[in-house]
Amino acid sequence: MEMMSGAAMVVRALKDAGVKHVFGYPGGSVLDIYDALYVQDDVEHILVRHEQAAAHMADGYARATGETGTVLVTSGPGATNTITGIATAYMDSIPLVVLSGQVPTMHIGEDAFQETDMIGCSRPIVKHSFLVKRAVDIPGAIAKAYHIANTGRPGPVVVDLPKDIVNPQESHPYEFPSSVELRSYNPTLKGHNKQVKKAIEVIKAAKRPVMYVGGGAVACEATDSVTKLAETLGCPVTSTLMGLGAFSGVHQQSVGMLGMHGTFEANKTMHNADCIIALGARFDDRVTNNVAKFCPNATIVHVDIDPTSISKTVAAHIPVVGSIDRVLEQFFEKLEDFDTEAQAERLADWWQEINQWRAKKCLEYKTSDTQIKPQEVVQSLYKHTGGDAYITSDVGQHQMFAALYYPFSKPRRWINSGGAGTMGFGFPAAMGVQMAHPEAVVACVTGDGSIQMNIQELATCLQYNIPVKIISINNRALGMVRQWQDMIYKGRHSHSYMDSLPDFVKLAEAYGHIGIRVDKPEELDDAMKRCFAEKDRLVFMDIRVDQNEHVYPMQIKYGAMDDMRLSKTERT
Amino acid sequence: MRRILSVLMENEPGALSRLVGVFSQRGYNVDSLSVAPTDDKSLSRLTIVTEADDKVIEQITKQVNKLIDVLKVSDLSDGVHIERELMLIKVATRSESIRAEIKRNVDIFRAQVVDVDAHNYTIQITGTSDKLDAFAYTLGQSTEIIEVSRSGVCGLARGEKALRP
Numbered sequence: 001m002e003m004m005s006g007a008a009m010v011v012r013a014l015k016d017a018g019v020k021h022v023f024g025y026p027g028g029s030v031l032d033i034y035d036a037l038y039v040q041d042d043v044e045h046i047l048v049r050h051e052q053a054a055a056h057m058a059d060g061y062a063r064a065t066g067e068t069g070t071v072l073v074t075s076g077p078g079a080t081n082t083i084t085g086i087a088t089a090y091m092d093s094i095p096l097v098v099l100s101g102q103v104p105t106m107h108i109g110e111d112a113f114q115e116t117d118m119i120g121c122s123r124p125i126v127k128h129s130f131l132v133k134r135a136v137d138i139p140g141a142i143a144k145a146y147h148i149a150n151t152g153r154p155g156p157v158v159v160d161l162p163k164d165i166v167n168p169q170e171s172h173p174y175e176f177p178s179s180v181e182l183r184s185y186n187p188t189l190k191g192h193n194k195q196v197k198k199a200i201e202v203i204k205a206a207k208r209p210v211m212y213v214g215g216g217a218v219a220c221e222a223t224d225s226v227t228k229l230a231e232t233l234g235c236p237v238t239s240t241l242m243g244l245g246a247f248s249g250v251h252q253q254s255v256g257m258l259g260m261h262g263t264f265e266a267n268k269t270m271h272n273a274d275c276i277i278a279l280g281a282r283f284d285d286r287v288t289n290n291v292a293k294f295c296p297n298a299t300i301v302h303v304d305i306d307p308t309s310i311s312k313t314v315a316a317h318i319p320v321v322g323s324i325d326r327v328l329e330q331f332f333e334k335l336e337d338f339d340t341e342a343q344a345e346r347l348a349d350w351w352q353e354i355n356q357w358r359a360k361k362c363l364e365y366k367t368s369d370t371q372i373k374p375q376e377v378v379q380s381l382y383k384h385t386g387g388d389a390y391i392t393s394d395v396g397q398h399q400m401f402a403a404l405y406y407p408f409s410k411p412r413r414w415i416n417s418g419g420a421g422t423m424g425f426g427f428p429a430a431m432g433v434q435m436a437h438p439e440a441v442v443a444c445v446t447g448d449g450s451i452q453m454n455i456q457e458l459a460t461c462l463q464y465n466i467p468v469k470i471i472s473i474n475n476r477a478l479g480m481v482r483q484w485q486d487m488i489y490k491g492r493h494s495h496s497y498m499d500s501l502p503d504f505v506k507l508a509e510a511y512g513h514i515g516i517r518v519d520k521p522e523e524l525d526d527a528m529k530r531c532f533a534e535k536d537r538l539v540f541m542d543i544r545v546d547q548n549e550h551v552y553p554m555q556i557k558y559g560a561m562d563d564m565r566l567s568k569t570e571r572t
Numbered sequence: 573m574r575r576i577l578s579v580l581m582e583n584e585p586g587a588l589s590r591l592v593g594v595f596s597q598r599g600y601n602v603d604s605l606s607v608a609p610t611d612d613k614s615l616s617r618l619t620i621v622t623e624a625d626d627k628v629i630e631q632i633t634k635q636v637n638k639l640i641d642v643l644k645v646s647d648l649s650d651g652v653h654i655e656r657e658l659m660l661i662k663v664a665t666r667s668e669s670i671r672a673e674i675k676r677n678v679d680i681f682r683a684q685v686v687d688v689d690a691h692n693y694t695i696q697i698t699g700t701s702d703k704l705d706a707f708a709y710t711l712g713q714s715t716e717i718i719e720v721s722r723s724g725v726c727g728l729a730r731g732e733k734a735l736r737p
Contacts, residue, residue: 119586124597128640131586148640183737184582184643308634311627 001173006135006166007032009174010099013142015042016176019070021061021435022046023054027074028114029101032166046435046464049456051078053428055085056454059094060432063415064390066221068095068150069432075101076114079160080121084422087125089156091419092242093219095149096156097142098122104164105133118160127155135165135172147180152187153306154219187305191322191330199277199301199318200334206275206299208350209235212258215242215418216280216304217324218411222246225328226279232335234344236354238266240281241403242418249407250387255354256407259287260555261400264362264564264572267555269354270295271562278302279324283314284419293560303327362553362566363404371546372521374398374473378405381443381471384528389441390433392416394426394450397479400551402445424453430468431457441532443469448501449478458511461538469531470508470540475547476501483550487565508540515540574603575629576648576655576727579618579636580735583609587641591618594635600624604657604701604724615643615737619726621701644735648727655727659704660686662694664716673714681707692718701725 004012010033014022022045026034037045048054051073058069069089073079079100089096103112119129128148130141138161145157203209211233217226226247230237237247238258247254256263258270270276276298281287283302288294291314302309302316303324310319320327365375378401381391391406392415393399399416408414415433417425430444451472461468473479481496505515514537518527524543531539556563556571565571581587588607595602603621610617624632629647637645648655665671674693678685683697697707704722711717729735 120589123590123593129586182640185640306638308631308638312631315627 001175003171004174005032005036005168005170006138006172007036007168009135009138009172010142010161010166011036011040011043012174013139013176014070016139017142017146018067019043022070022072023048023057023061023432024072025051025054025074025078027078027101029075029103029163030072030078030161032163032168033072033099033101033161035168045072047460048428049459050454051081052085052424053454053457053460055082055096055098056088056422056425056428057432057435058096059085059089059425060392060415060429061436062089062094062096062432063429064412064433064436066219066412068097068146071096071098073098073100074114075103075118076116078114079118080116083121083125084420086122086156086158088417088420088422088425090125090127092215092417093154094156095154097145097149098156098158100158100160102131102160102162105162106164108162118158122158125156126158129158129160131160131162132165133162135167135170138165139174139176143177143180144182147182148185152185153216188321189305189323189326191303191320191327193330195318195320196327196330196334199303199320200331202275202299202301202318203233203277204338207346208273209233209275209277209347210269210273211235211237211247212240212270212276212278212281213237213243213247214240214279214281217243217246219280220305220323220325221411222279222324222328223411225325225332227251229328229331232332232338232340234340234347236269236351238262238269240287240418241416243281244403244414245408245411248409250409254407255358257403258561260289261404261551261553262555263404264360264553264566265354265357267553267561267564268357271560272353273298276300278304278316279328280304282309282312285313288314289555289561289563290558295561360566365549367521368546369521372518372524372543374401374475374545374549375405376521376524377471377473377543377545378402378445380524380528381445382406384532385441385443389413389443390415390430390437392426392430392433392442392444394444394446394453395421395423396447396450397475397483397549397551398445398447398450398473400480401473404551423450427451427454427468427470428457431461431466434466434468435464441469443471445471445473447479448472448474448476448498455507458508458513458538462512465536467534467536467538470538472504472540472542474501474504474542474544475549477547480551486550504540504542508538513538513540515542518543573623573625574649575622575624576653576725577620577622577633577636578646578648578727578735579620579642580610580644580737581616581618581639582641582643583614583616584641587616588618590639590641591636594639595622595632598631598635600628600632604722606724606726612737617735619648619724621725643737646729646735648729651733652730653727654730655700655725656698657701657704657725658696658698658723659708660694660696660721661708661711662692662718662720663711664692664718666691666715670715674711677707677710677714681710683707
């Protein structure tokens with residue numbers, strides 16, 4: 001058996017777990033691990049400027065690839081700075097392994113320098129965690145961490161490594177387990193046959209069915225089977241914010257995103273459906289609006305790998321626990337002799353109704369000769385990237401505009417903090433995506449508020465030549481907060497405007513990048529073209545837009561799915 | 573409604589805090605909790621008493637089951653079961669008549685005096701939580717209760733049903 005130090009084991013175990021990139025920041029407790037990184041070439045380390053960004057980068061990397069993202073930070077503040085990033089990954093079920101340094105085991109509990117109880121701090125926002133107390137346990141713990149992070153419902157795992165166990169002066173036998181088995185952890189993948197049978201009966205009988213597709217369909221690579229089911233049933237498909245791209249947004253059966261800022265047709269379709277086929281979605285409050293008024297006539301078939309997601313907020317009539325790809329295979333077995341022509345006839349009235357809702361054209365907006373509209377920015381971005389870029393976003397109005405005006409035709413192309421709503425996520429996430437796909441076009445749609453929450457990473461981009469495009473929709477305000485204040489607080493803009501914005505163009509230049517300011521609608525197209533012509537450089541687009549634009553449609557609080565405001569003056 | 577959950581989990585550091593964390597972070601009640609290793613030292617068995625309706629108990633059961641360390645969860649109150657709790661109670665014995673009254677109650681409740689001091693008795697009693705409540709109340713009628721320590725409920729399903737890995 002090979003002998004090596006604990007520090008060397010950590011790096012070797014990462015390699016054996018298939019890790020190619022680690023995002024991190026050194027410090028006292030992890031210096032030995034960093035020294036072990038220095039003497040090898042298998043695992044590339046990317047030095048960030050703030051640990052939170054390391055977690056978001058690893059997260060973006062994971063979302064773009066489906067592989068587990070890896071973070072390495074020191075104890076104390078290094079570890080706690082990753083907390084927001086871990087919470088973000090947890091809420092969106094993203095596989096992440098966070099290796100945190102810890103003070104030596106004999107000093108744990110003494111309030112030693114840079115000691116925090118990382119296992120305790122992260123406990124409510126991790127899938128699992130390990131405090132490793134012996135060097136020989138390092139490979140096993142790391143193997144388990146990667147196994148847990150990326151099986152079942154994925155999620156973040158923390159591995160806390162006290163400094164004494166990675167001592168480079170000691171030598172221990174190294175053995176990386178060829179497979180991991182945990183007697184207490186066996187996610188259910190195949191659906192229960194009886195439930196599948198019941199589900200199919202309901203689906204076959206439905207006259208007004210809709211498929212409601214969430215992030216779970218992205219996580220288990222179920223795009224082909226989701227599309228096959230949609231085409232077999234010939235029914236409308238709506239996606240959650242997390243599910244965008246799992247079913248193509250340009251497919252004729254797509255009615256777009258549903259929920260708080262969903263399209264008129266998506267929310268109407270849901271509300272009037274007699275059967276909802278929920279696939280890897282979790283009926284969260286940004287989708288359902290008031291659960292008491294939620295889709296009154298629908299029989300709900302809910303397929304999800306996580307039993308806790310089923311009947312948590314809205315009771316499912318037919319729960320099916322399993323991974324979507326596997327369960328849909330079982331569906332197809334039972335749909336072999338399904339008469340698609342008769343189905344098309346049966347759904348003809350339903351489609352007629354849906355097409356009337358579509359005719360409302362809820363995403364139309366008024367352009368202006370003097371001011372750029374944020375919607376225009378996203379549409380221009382779509383045009384100049386051929387609708388085929390990796391788009392990350394921060395959180396706020398720009399996020400909703402991107403989700404609504406950039407139809408995604410492939411999974412893993414739309415990367416945003418859906419559950420946690422973390423401002424400052426988009427830019428580092430884009431960097432992670434670019435590290436995973438060096439040749440791809442990667443753009444971060446952000447705003448003047450969000451971008452300042454992790455702007456220090458401009459330095460990291462220069463160091464590693466990460467040519468992401470920052471599309472900053474600058475409205476000199478915290479747009480979504482301002483929108484709510486306009487709607488609910490009589491226009492009292494309490495702390496939602498930014499009086500001292502930096503000159504973003506100069507700022508980008510100061511960090512060694514290209515900055516482009518756009519003020520006029522007629523300049524937008526050319527500027528966007530210039531931006532994407534700079535293939536090898538980071539371009540920061542500071543696009544000044546109309547400050548008073550709101551995101552519509554918007555569900556009306558305490559109402560049903562289809563109670564919506566459609567503009568500042570019109571409501572359903 | 574009162575529920576008794578029985579949980580079989582890995583006997584590992586941090587496992588208990590993860591389980592208790594589920595209750596606090598999701599706003600579930602814990603009326604009592606008892607935990608100890610089983611005949612297999614690698615496993616711990618917990619018994620949690622909580623107050624919840626059907627919908628909440630379903631979520632609690634699922635959330636607990638979701639913990640990586642947890643092997644099995646069962647709702648004992650779903651079927652016939654045996655539940656027991658241990659209480660140690662120290663009471664003042666200020667006069668001969670009080671001592672006699674306490675002794676009578678100890679016999680009636682089938683408790684045991686396990687420690688005697690010049691001014692107090694320490695009494696041990698096992699039974700259902702209701703029985704323990706009734707005993708403490710009865711003693712409180714005739715003398716002063718100095719302190720009480722209760723183990724929390726532990727329980728097993730009756731008959732062949734068992735919680736094994």
